[in-house]
Amino acid sequence: MDESEKRISPQNFPSKLTFYVAICWFLAAFGGLMFGYDIGISGGVTAMDDFQIKFFPKVYEKKLHAKENNYCKYDDQYLQLFTSSLYLAALVFSFLASKACDKFGRKPTILIASVFFLCGAALSASAMNVAMLIVGRILLGVGVGFGNEAVPLFLSEIAPVNHRGAVNILFQLFVTIGILFANLVNFAVSKVHPYGWRISLAVAGAPAAGLFIGSLVISETPTSLVERNKLEQGHKTLKKIRGVDNVDAEFNQIRAACEAAKRAKAPFKELMKKSSFPPLIIGISLQIFQQMTGINAIMFYAPVLFQTVGFKNDGSLLSAVITGVVNVVSTVVSVVAVDKLGRKALLLEACVQMFISQVAIGIILHLDLPATGSLTKVEAGAVVFLVCFFVMGFAWSWGPLGWLIPSETFPVETRAAGFAFAVSSNMFFTFVVAQAFLSMMCHMQAYIFFFFAGWIFVMGLFVVFLLPETKGVPIDAMAERVWKKHPVWKKFMD
Numbered sequence: 001m002d003e004s005e006k007r008i009s010p011q012n013f014p015s016k017l018t019f020y021v022a023i024c025w026f027l028a029a030f031g032g033l034m035f036g037y038d039i040g041i042s043g044g045v046t047a048m049d050d051f052q053i054k055f056f057p058k059v060y061e062k063k064l065h066a067k068e069n070n071y072c073k074y075d076d077q078y079l080q081l082f083t084s085s086l087y088l089a090a091l092v093f094s095f096l097a098s099k100a101c102d103k104f105g106r107k108p109t110i111l112i113a114s115v116f117f118l119c120g121a122a123l124s125a126s127a128m129n130v131a132m133l134i135v136g137r138i139l140l141g142v143g144v145g146f147g148n149e150a151v152p153l154f155l156s157e158i159a160p161v162n163h164r165g166a167v168n169i170l171f172q173l174f175v176t177i178g179i180l181f182a183n184l185v186n187f188a189v190s191k192v193h194p195y196g197w198r199i200s201l202a203v204a205g206a207p208a209a210g211l212f213i214g215s216l217v218i219s220e221t222p223t224s225l226v227e228r229n230k231l232e233q234g235h236k237t238l239k240k241i242r243g244v245d246n247v248d249a250e251f252n253q254i255r256a257a258c259e260a261a262k263r264a265k266a267p268f269k270e271l272m273k274k275s276s277f278p279p280l281i282i283g284i285s286l287q288i289f290q291q292m293t294g295i296n297a298i299m300f301y302a303p304v305l306f307q308t309v310g311f312k313n314d315g316s317l318l319s320a321v322i323t324g325v326v327n328v329v330s331t332v333v334s335v336v337a338v339d340k341l342g343r344k345a346l347l348l349e350a351c352v353q354m355f356i357s358q359v360a361i362g363i364i365l366h367l368d369l370p371a372t373g374s375l376t377k378v379e380a381g382a383v384v385f386l387v388c389f390f391v392m393g394f395a396w397s398w399g400p401l402g403w404l405i406p407s408e409t410f411p412v413e414t415r416a417a418g419f420a421f422a423v424s425s426n427m428f429f430t431f432v433v434a435q436a437f438l439s440m441m442c443h444m445q446a447y448i449f450f451f452f453a454g455w456i457f458v459m460g461l462f463v464v465f466l467l468p469e470t471k472g473v474p475i476d477a478m479a480e481r482v483w484k485k486h487p488v489w490k491k492f493m494d
């Protein structure tokens with residue numbers, strides 16, 4: 001602990017925001033774009049008639065005859081597997097990726113991700129049957145597993161220290177841009193019959209190719225080089241990315257951090273110590289809660305949801321574009337607000353906003369959807385508005401902070417391992433929502449929205465009673481200034 005006080009304050013490390021670093025961010029951020037594209041593309045594709053006729057004819061038949069039981073139109077395990085399989089693969093491979101990041105470095109791990117992305121895009125776009133389609137999604141998932149572990153790590157390791165928070169949010173920002181891009185592509189190709197869906201799936205190759213080229217151009221991070229004992233090369237790279245000669249102070253800090261990480265021989269074992277529980281519980285809970293807001297019910301299935309409430313194909317794809325725009329813009333708000341308003345205020349405000357939206361959507365659907373088969377224009381407009389209101393709240397809080405907080409609360413010894421747990425919790429619960437939402441909607445009907453509202457209520461209590469504020473706290477000082485002062489968590493800190 002005391003060691004950190006002897007170091008030069010990280011705020012004083014000399015650095016310029018170099019053009020080279022900006023290029024590296026831009027290229028690596030294709031990883032976020034790729035992830036977002038995969039999130040956003042599946043909902044629109046599953047809602048396309050041509051796609052359903054080819055792969056899920058039973059779903060198509062059911063849809064044609066659906067009047068009364070609108071909520072069950074898309075209740076099909078295989079259809080859901082098309083979306084969810086990606087996240088299961090990502091979950092498994094995020095652990096392998098954390099090993100690859102350590103052993104081979106961030107750069108080759110990003111390269112591996114891009115190759116899987118390219119293969120996955122090619123296979124799913126050319127699929128002749130459901131098996132090819134799902135194997136294609138699994139390959140994309142392997143890419144997501146590697147990419148989501150390596151890219152955020154890469155971005156934050158080459159960022160000048162005082163930009164780390166904002167850069168971390170950059171990843172989420174690119175995810176939201178990827179989702180929007182996918183929504184736009186779906187909207188544009190929905191009239192191309194009978195293979196519009198193939199274009200949607202093939203366009204995923206564009207960010208994948210960007211990431212592939214990027215992974216050849218970017219430098220390995222100084223941290224990763226030092227970790228693998230390439231000290232001289234690490235020092236040289238640090239000079240290059242900072243654009244100044246005097247990088248010794250920062251370099252020494254990187255070395256000290258790497259040595260500390262090496263001393264903790266088994267980071268996963270270290271994580272099981274009582275004193276590691278506070279950041280671990282916080283990191284995992286934030287990711288679980290992030291998913292249980294119901295965000296991905298909307299991101300994956302917005303077009304399907306909008307069809308359920310009575311929009312035609314076009315209208316539902318256009319509405320998904322609107323929610324996509326709201327998602328991007330609100331994430332930008334978060335970049336600015338997070339260090340001014342603090343984490344807790346944003347998370348709490350969003351709970352109120354998301355709770356109101358979910359309850360109001362539930363009430364509208366409960367009162368009117370079963371009786372009439374579809375909503376009136378005004379009601380359908382209100383549902384789109386409420387979905388946007390919900391997405392807005394999520395995007396400036398739980399979306400980015402679900403990643404930011406776990407990246408700033410673990411001590412260096414357990415940071416990578418702890419973050420891997422957070423990533424995999426996210427993937428697991430994303431999988432659960434993707435696989436279960438359409439069936440849950442079929443069985444619970446409008447009550448599904450009250451179910452998510454219930455989770456949001458619990459999340460609010462969690463923020464009030466268990467989440468400490470970490471705004472402005474240096475990472476090395478978390479234990480002293482945060483955990484040991486918190487009425488609940490101090491009991492874990494001996």
Ligand SMILES: OC[C@H]1O[C@](O)(CO)[C@@H](O)[C@@H]1O
Pocket residue numbers: 039172175176179290295296299327395399400402430
């Ligand atoms: O922007 C919404 C997207 O952000 C994530 O929560 C990741 O933080 C995804 O699970 C979701 O689809």
